[in-house]
Amino acid sequence: MVSPGELRLVETLIEKETFEPEIAENGSVSYSEAAQLLDDADGAPAAVLERFAARGVLASEFVAKVYVCPECTAEGLQYTTVCPACESAHALETLFLEHVCGYAGPETEFEAENGYRCPDCEMDLESVDIEKQEHYVCNDCSETFDIPDERLWCRECLSTFPPLDAIEHVLYQYSLTPDGKRWLDRQKDARRTAAETLQERRFETEIDATVSDDAASRSVHVLAEDDLMGERRVVSIHETPDTESVDAFCAFATSVGAHPVVITTSGAVSKDVAARSEDADLTLLAFEDGTLEPEYEIVESVEAAQQGLFQRLTAALEVPGRKGQ
Ligand SMILES: [Zn+2]
Ligand SMILES: [Zn+2]
Ligand SMILES: [Zn+2]
Structure with missing residues (x-):
């Protein structure tokens, strides 16, 4: 059936181009203007709009995807890299030097009064004798690695999780079709x-x-x-x-x-x-x-x-x- 509220909703799209999605405070997708037109008995506006789109009455157009925290559903997740061994975010890109003798370590270990000195064989170094490379060093567990793990963290509840664990919401906007x-x-x-x-x-x-x-x-x-x-x-x-x-x-x-x-x-x-x-x-x-x-x-x-x-x-x-x- 078509409810009076649903008819009000579809009719509004003659004057108004589209219903645009918004992210509510609890992280869910909302359509506040559509919600005002519907009666309580009609149910969730997003579901009503989707049902009319499935029937061809409305056209849905992809707007964007948003991600919310799986723990507290807050929006605004932050990206961070972490140590693959201990998950600490205090893992930083650090310049490493490698001496021809085979010893490699962070640049700070090589720093001497007049340039660089190898901490292992104690040779003063000519620039031709060293290779420079960037590595990650974990400041919590001292693990060294080239590729850190990726995480998202929530500014609201501070939980950290793999990006694919974030809850994905797809945002569509809806307009009236000729049908x-x-x-x-x-x-x-x-x-x-x-x-x-x-x-x-x-x-x-x-x-x-x-x-x-x-x-x-x-x-x-x-x-x-x-x-x-x-x-x-x-x-x-x-x-x-x-x-x-x-x-x-x-x-x-x-x-x-x-x-x-x-x-x-x-x-x-x-x-x-x-x-x-x-x-x-x-x-x-x-x-x-x-x-x-x-x-x-x-x-x-x-x-x-x-x-x-x-x-x-x-x-x-x-x-x-x-x-x-
Ligand atoms: Zn959270
Ligand atoms: Zn050396
Ligand atoms: Zn670590």
Whole structure:
């Protein structure tokens, strides 16, 4: 189903180019603007955006990867090299000299009053007799090595760990696709048509209304009220209604004393939902060619119907001689 919050979210992308990712204080990826548009029941904004991207309604574009501490999830990790023997970061690049006699050691060992002297054979050295090389020397365990180990350390909790242990977050930004625009228009047309149809029957209607029962507030696509007759209806727009969300919607409608109206914008419903509408507690309508009809196609599974819908949308968008997106 598409929730009122999700429709608000996708609709915002007509004016606004993209939803940009941010790194929250706890290190997780957040989309604060998207979060403000969604209702609590919609769940995490990142998951909602990703779901619409998977369906082709939104396009996701890679922005960057960020890494957070595996211990405390803080951002802003620092790079350091460490001693491979004792993991101390106090391992420093040091200039080594090697004498022709075979002795090698840090430059400081060779320093004498007038130039260099080999600490082993005690010869004064000519520059031709020595070779210079850089090595790492650990100041904690005195290990000498050429290639240090690499670590990241966390400025918050000071833990040190191999770079691959850092938790990777991939940041995407999301924008509306041409397919998504068509999808959005269809959901909005269905919603508007439902409101207009109810207005013709003397209901006062409100689009994207908040309705509360004893337990919670919930957004509905259309709320219709006829105070004179004491009648109330709530409308839910679905691409292809599934049993679980229809049952939840019907239960909510009952709790607020309203009759539930479910609209399928794909023209299809699952077998279970069709069976449910046989009793009078649910009105099930299909949105086709700008009007609401009581006839709908019955499909085995919602997944199959959604794939079918999407193939139709994609096929309709393909222009000969140009590759489809
Ligand atoms: Zn940390
Ligand atoms: Zn020597
Ligand atoms: Zn060491």
